[in-house]
Amino acid sequence: MHLTRLRGACDPKPTCPTLYLTDRxxxxxxxxxxxxxxxxxxxxxxxxxxxxxxxxxTSPSATSPETPAVRLTGHGTAIVRGELVDDAEALALLALPAGETAVEVPISLLPEVVPNAH
Structure with a gap:
């Protein structure tokens, strides 16, 4: 699986909340x-x-939409539900630290995401 990093919460560190686009x-x-x-x-x-x-x-508001895959917490975060990533190549790139994991969701479940690379 090929990953393109779109944006992260701790730029430029790769081991914190990060959004990737896949080739699938x-x-x-x-x-x-x-x-x-x-x-x-x-x-x-x-x-x-x-x-x-x-x-x-990229421009969140109080009316940012919820989807079947996303629940807003009310304190500036969202909970995203998806399939656990089990692709060995992707996991090696992610180098997930303790307390983090990665889930895969179809683009159609997050249609509001604007895939601008940062």
Missing amino acids: GSFIVQGYIVASESSSPLPEREAEVEVPVTMLW
């Missing part, structure tokens, strides 16, 4: 691991990560 019509969202807030557990291959809202929308 999806985004990789690297963020802080969160426990599921729902009463039922997530499916085995899914996870949720917390990232700054500004990473998803």
